[in-house]
Amino acid sequence: MKYLLRSAILLFGLFVSTLSLAAKEFPLTEPVGGEPFGHSVTTLGEGVYVFRWWVYRNIFIVTDEGVIVTDPMNPKAAKLLQSEIRKITDKPVKYVVYSHNHHDHISGGIIFKEEGAKFVGHENVLKELADHPSPVTPLPDITYKDQYTVELGGRKLELKYFGANHGESLVVMRLPKENALFIVDIVTPRRVAFRMMPDFWPDEWIRSLKEIEATDFDYVISGHGPNTEPAIDTANVVKDQRVYLEDLMAAVKGAMDAGVHSPDKLKASVKLPKYKGWRYYDEWLPMNIERIWAFYHMGW
Ligand SMILES: [Zn+2]
Numbered sequence: 001m002k003y004l005l006r007s008a009i010l011l012f013g014l015f016v017s018t019l020s021l022a023a024k025e026f027p028l029t030e031p032v033g034g035e036p037f038g039h040s041v042t043t044l045g046e047g048v049y050v051f052r053w054w055v056y057r058n059i060f061i062v063t064d065e066g067v068i069v070t071d072p073m074n075p076k077a078a079k080l081l082q083s084e085i086r087k088i089t090d091k092p093v094k095y096v097v098y099s100h101n102h103h104d105h106i107s108g109g110i111i112f113k114e115e116g117a118k119f120v121g122h123e124n125v126l127k128e129l130a131d132h133p134s135p136v137t138p139l140p141d142i143t144y145k146d147q148y149t150v151e152l153g154g155r156k157l158e159l160k161y162f163g164a165n166h167g168e169s170l171v172v173m174r175l176p177k178e179n180a181l182f183i184v185d186i187v188t189p190r191r192v193a194f195r196m197m198p199d200f201w202p203d204e205w206i207r208s209l210k211e212i213e214a215t216d217f218d219y220v221i222s223g224h225g226p227n228t229e230p231a232i233d234t235a236n237v238v239k240d241q242r243v244y245l246e247d248l249m250a251a252v253k254g255a256m257d258a259g260v261h262s263p264d265k266l267k268a269s270v271k272l273p274k275y276k277g278w279r280y281y282d283e284w285l286p287m288n289i290e291r292i293w294a295f296y297h298m299g300w
Helices: 002-025 075-088 123-131 200-215 235-257 263-269 281-298
Strands: 039-045 050-055 057-061 068-069 095-099 119-124 141-142 146-152 155-160 172-177 182-183 221-222
Touching: 002 119, 002 221, 039 075, 050 075, 050 155, 050 281, 057 075, 057 155, 057 172, 068 146, 068 155, 075 235, 095 123, 095 146, 119 123, 119 155, 200 235, 221 235, 235 281, 263 281
Parallel strands: 068 095, 095 119, 119 141, 182 221
Antiparallel strands: 039 050, 050 057, 057 068, 146 155, 155 172, 172 182
C-alpha cells in the first residue's frame, strides 16, 4: 500500500512536472505590454473586419455559412476575438488561416478548434509546428505548397506563397472582392524594420516584395500597427517597404565599401534621414543596420 501510494505520488509529480514543462515552452498568457493598448474591431466592408490586439492585427470574414478567421495571435487575444465575433454573428468559426509559423501571431487557436474549425497553413507551417509544438496552437488540417483558396458562404480568401522571406512559410492573403491584401510582418507601413529583423532574409524579402508588387491589389492591411495607425492602406505601402530595405542595404554596403567594417561604427554613422518620420527610426534603425552588416559580412 505504502509502495503504491509512493508510486502514485511519484507519478503525479511526474505528471505535474510534464505539464509545467509544456507550459514553459511558450508563454500561454499575453506578452508584456499587451494590456495598455487594448483591442479594437474595424469594419472594412461587407462582412470583412480587422481585429487589432495591442500592435497585432488579423482579418476575419463573416458569411452566412460561418466565419473565416486568420492569425489568432495568442490565447488572450483569441478569446477577445471570439467574443467580438459573437457580437456580430452566432455562426461558428469554420476556418482558421495561419499567415506563417511564428508563435506570436498564430497561438491560441485551440478555442476555435473546439468550435469545429479547420486549420489552414502552408506545408512548412506544419513542419515548423511539429518541431516546436504548443498546446494552444493546433496543427494545420489543410496544407498547400504554392497557393490555396479558402471558400465559405460565397466568400473567397486567396493564399499565396512567395518563397522564403520571413521564415519559410509566410503567405500573403488576398480578398478578391475588396482587391485587398492582408500582409503579415513583411509590410508594416511607416515603420522601420523590426529590431534585429529576426528570421528575415533581407535579399529574399526584397525579391518577395517585388513579386507582390507585380500582383493585382489596391489595398493593404498589415499584420502590425498601433491604434493610431489606419487599419487599411493603399497599395503603395508595399513599394515603400521595399524601397526602405533597398535604401538601408545600399547605405550599409556603401559605408562598408568605403572601409567601415565595425558594426558599432556603422550603427553610429549610417543615417537614413528620408525615414526620420517613420516609427522607431531612432530606436530600431541601428539594429536594422547591424542586421544588414551581418548579411554582407557573413552572407546570411
Ligand atoms: Zn513573424
